[in-house]
Amino acid sequence: MRNLHCALYALATIFCLTVLWRDASAADALPSWNDGPAKQAILSFVAATTDHASPRYVPPEDRIATFDQDGTLWVSHPLYTQAMFALDRVHELAPKHPEWKKKEPFKAVLAGDRAAMAKFSEGDWAEIIAATHAGMSTEDFLAIVKQWLATARHPRFQRPYTDLVYQPMLEVMDYLRANGFRTYIVTGGGQEFVRVYGDRVYGVPPEQVVGSSIATKYEIRDGRPVLMREPKIFFIDDHAGKAIGINLFIGKRPYAAFGNSGGDREMLEWTGAGDGSRLMMLVLHDDAEREYAYGPANGLPDTKVGTFSQSLMDEATQRGWTVISMKTDWKQIFPSDAMRD
């Protein structure tokens, strides 16, 4: 008898929830998006992949969506946030490294020489990363990043970096999750760096953050095992590395992928090469007033961050990827902004 009662209550609940669910779906799940092809592409994709009757239905266990971070989920201008962190760390560590005053690239950082810093090579950055991101345990690194995020401010917006996430993209992540998708971050940035705030800021738990990493070494210290961060690159999760990283960490091909630069090209190609319905989107930074406008696709000079080249735009057109215009598709940029129709 108890089982029967349970079954009846459960049925009633399911019926009720189904009705409420439809009501919720009918309401706008993407309030800070203007109507247009970008918003429509997201809604159509979700409708097709979650409808049991659709030939493009995707079972829940395969509903994977991947998101680049810098320039796709949060501001990456004038420098990647993690580069800002590294530069601040150089200043903080300088008293322990008197030799840096005379040694590049540290000398330029300590002198605040922006012209020199703008010309830093990948080798210069690798040296800075090694000096600022290694030599401590994984636990200590998490604490250092957490502390920095709590106090650092973006030079233009004068707000914590974690406030400078794109409200429309947060809505897409929520909407996909509400429809049974798991949202992964697939970033060229540091995996351990993003894991510090991924859950709080994006609702993405550590096991769903794929990123670049340095080698770690297992050691027993005071009878307790620690993983020490070594000044040695282990994996670069960018360009082809994003497709490789997705296969390595997830082992399933995404059904949706979101990027904003050449570093995301292979992730979108890899996603689009799957069968059925796939959603590939690129955020175009064309809003100098509310955020930034940069890159050749805007007819503007190339930059070191988030380059949206003409060749990427051509590939998007050819392959049917959807370009999101921040200026025309988004009513609102940051969570704290007012809406603008």
Place this chain on the structure above:
Amino acid sequence: MRNLHCALYALATIFCLTVLWRDASAADALPSWNDGPAKQAILSFVAATTDHASPRYVPPEDRIATFDQDGTLWVSHPLYTQAMFALDRVHELAPKHPEWKKKEPFKAVLAGDRAAMAKFSEGDWAEIIAATHAGMSTEDFLAIVKQWLATARHPRFQRPYTDLVYQPMLEVMDYLRANGFRTYIVTGGGQEFVRVYGDRVYGVPPEQVVGSSIATKYEIRDGRPVLMREPKIFFIDDHAGKAIGINLFIGKRPYAAFGNSGGDREMLEWTGAGDGSRLMMLVLHDDAEREYAYGPANGLPDTKVGTFSQSLMDEATQRGWTVISMKTDWKQIFPSDAMRD
């Protein structure tokens, strides 16, 4: 009004399910385990970590359990299954490599020289892995493994390898999942190899398989991206690599870890170094009749596979890890076996 009805039905459902749940828990979740300290350790751990009122309660998102595969979830004697696969592949590929007839280690494999094979160095095995596991796309590799698993038979048991999984361990995985844990495989074996059957055999999806891997290269072939497997080791997920791999792929410390050999030592140390309730278990192969007995902890000669050394046994005793005796703790070894009290 509709919302109120829904809420009432939902409450009734939750109440009913809670009662049913307790009834189910009271039934034996581990039927092929004999009563004893090993079974008790599992039950106590789950009770403590899932009881909201317990100081050792673990929220569902942190309920991670990691399992070694070879010797912990399935038979790894007389050779690792993946080594059997590699040897079969050497025979299959031999017609394309006439030079192998005169070149070690391939010559010994083709001649079926078991004495020589037993003495293969790690370098010999690396050469065999490179020749048999690389040079194809990731998709082609999955198809090759799938085909092999369908036809290959274990030399002693004359059954498919995927039949030779340990029924008591399947029950532990099910029991943990039923209590909100996510079960990960953390194997020294190949990540892509295990992903082929992990879901079907263990209920573990690809994204929860952490293992050793070779490098892959992103290429466009016939306009379509592929990941080509390269003859180059990328990551060895064994010994310290298991702690490193857990941090890299999961980013959370497990609450439970299961192994059977020295290769699992660091995974258990890493797990045990967390606070709260942690469960560390080691399977001892001490049942020559139903499976195998080997290794110094049994007072038997060392072997190349799944070595349970005396030093591992000493560490288990010192740190309070639980040793599972296949002979006394398990009523049944394989799913197709009869129970034996």
